Amino acid sequence: MSQTGPAAPSVAQLEQVKDAVRTLLHQPEYDDGSAGPVLVRLAWHSAGTYCAETKTGGSNGAGMRYEKEGGDPANAGLAHARAFLEPIKEKFSWITYADLWCLAAVVAIKEMGGPEIAWQGGRTDFTDDTKIPPRGRLPDAAQGSDHLRHIFYRMGFNDQEIVALSGAHNLGRCHSDRSGFEGKWVNNPTRFSNQYFKLLLAHDWKKKKLDNGLEQFVYVDEEIELEEGEKPEELMMLPTDMSLLSDPAFRTWVKRYAEDKDLFFDHFSKVFAKLLELGICRDASGNVTNAENVEDGYKSAPKKSDTAATQKDQNRGQVGHEAAPLKDKNETFQSRKNGAKL
Numbered sequence: 001m002s003q004t005g006p007a008a009p010s011v012a013q014l015e016q017v018k019d020a021v022r023t024l025l026h027q028p029e030y031d032d033g034s035a036g037p038v039l040v041r042l043a044w045h046s047a048g049t050y051c052a053e054t055k056t057g058g059s060n061g062a063g064m065r066y067e068k069e070g071g072d073p074a075n076a077g078l079a080h081a082r083a084f085l086e087p088i089k090e091k092f093s094w095i096t097y098a099d100l101w102c103l104a105a106v107v108a109i110k111e112m113g114g115p116e117i118a119w120q121g122g123r124t125d126f127t128d129d130t131k132i133p134p135r136g137r138l139p140d141a142a143q144g145s146d147h148l149r150h151i152f153y154r155m156g157f158n159d160q161e162i163v164a165l166s167g168a169h170n171l172g173r174c175h176s177d178r179s180g181f182e183g184k185w186v187n188n189p190t191r192f193s194n195q196y197f198k199l200l201l202a203h204d205w206k207k208k209k210l211d212n213g214l215e216q217f218v219y220v221d222e223e224i225e226l227e228e229g230e231k232p233e234e235l236m237m238l239p240t241d242m243s244l245l246s247d248p249a250f251r252t253w254v255k256r257y258a259e260d261k262d263l264f265f266d267h268f269s270k271v272f273a274k275l276l277e278l279g280i281c282r283d284a285s286g287n288v289t290n291a292e293n294v295e296d297g298y299k300s301a302p303k304k305s306d307t308a309a310t311q312k313d314q315n316r317g318q319v320g321h322e323a324a325p326l327k328d329k330n331e332t333f334q335s336r337k338n339g340a341k342l
């Protein structure tokens with residue numbers, strides 16, 4: 001039941017999709033008012049399963065549509081991002097989920113004030129879950145610098161690139177019902193900047209044990225201007241974020257990015273483009289030459305049903321019907337957040 005679209009989307013077609021992504025970023029009911037951060041995380045997790053040695057994983061295939069990858073606890077909460085993109089998939093059914101997830105992040109980063117990121121389409125959607133890599137390839141935030149190197153060297157990144165990529169934690173927040181960690185890294189988590197690096201260096205981060213037993217690092221910014229009655233929200237760092245400070249090679253880059261926003265933007269733009277290309281082979285003209293793409297062309301999976309409770313339009317093992325329950329959850333979260341400010 002898959003549908004074959006054009007060989008690869010044209011520039012004009014992609015412009016339409018980019019416009020549609022820009023329109024959906026504003027989500028007043030959700031988190032800090034933007035779908036941007038969680039879209040960035042979706043793209044990163046779709047690509048971050050790559051293993052350079054075995055050439056498995058990566059951004060081809062949109063494996064998170066399947067329980068095998070979508071149900072990985074490391075991907076908890078990313079169903080929100082996928083559900084945000086469903087109306088776009090409905091309108092532009094020719095685009096593959098694999099391309100849409102990556103392109104949405106590139107648009108979101110730019111719209112949130114970040115750099116332009118070079119991007120090429122052509123990823124295809126897997127038609128079953130057989131090519132999905134094993135779980136456990138994404139980083140564990142409770143660990144330190146050795147773990148980061150183990151995970152990111154496997155993908156083919158170096159120390160400088162690990163630090164530049166981590167700068168994405170300038171965006172969004174941790175959720176107790178997803179990763180178990182709680183809070184945002186910076187005061188304005190929907191604006192892309194080098195604030196994350198500045199805060200890492202500037203503050204005395206204190207260890208805090210959460211009720212669920214996890215440990216994170218926190219700081220309360222007393223100087224921030226607040227609306228009347230608002231309490232300052234604690235900022236946080238993950239143990240892996242703190243390891244960028246304690247490891248001398250990582251720390252050098254933290255300092256350089258804190259001092260030079262343009263350098264960070266330039267390096268982030270390059271490394272994020274590299275991340276999104278993990279697992280994608282191209283010929284000199286940019287056509288994707290992965291076996292599944294050559295065999296089947298640009299094959300976009302049918303849109304997932306977000307209404308009926310039947311699995312009929314889904315492939316085996318596919319996760320579906322995500323949108324409605326998530327909408328309810330977002331509204332509950334927002335009313336709790338508003339209530340807390342009163």
Ligand code: HEM
Nearest residue numbers: 037038040041044139140141165168172173174175178179
């Ligand atoms: C260095 C290793 C990394 C670790 C251990 C890590 C871990 C985490 C954790 C635990 C969360 C909170 C998830 C939640 O509870 O909702 C998170 C959020 C986030 N991460 Fe990372 N991450 C890493 C690298 C990256 C990279 C490379 C990027 C992108 C380039 C990224 C982008 C994000 C974004 C944008 C969010 C916020 C999502 C939201 O607001 O829903 N992270 N990360």
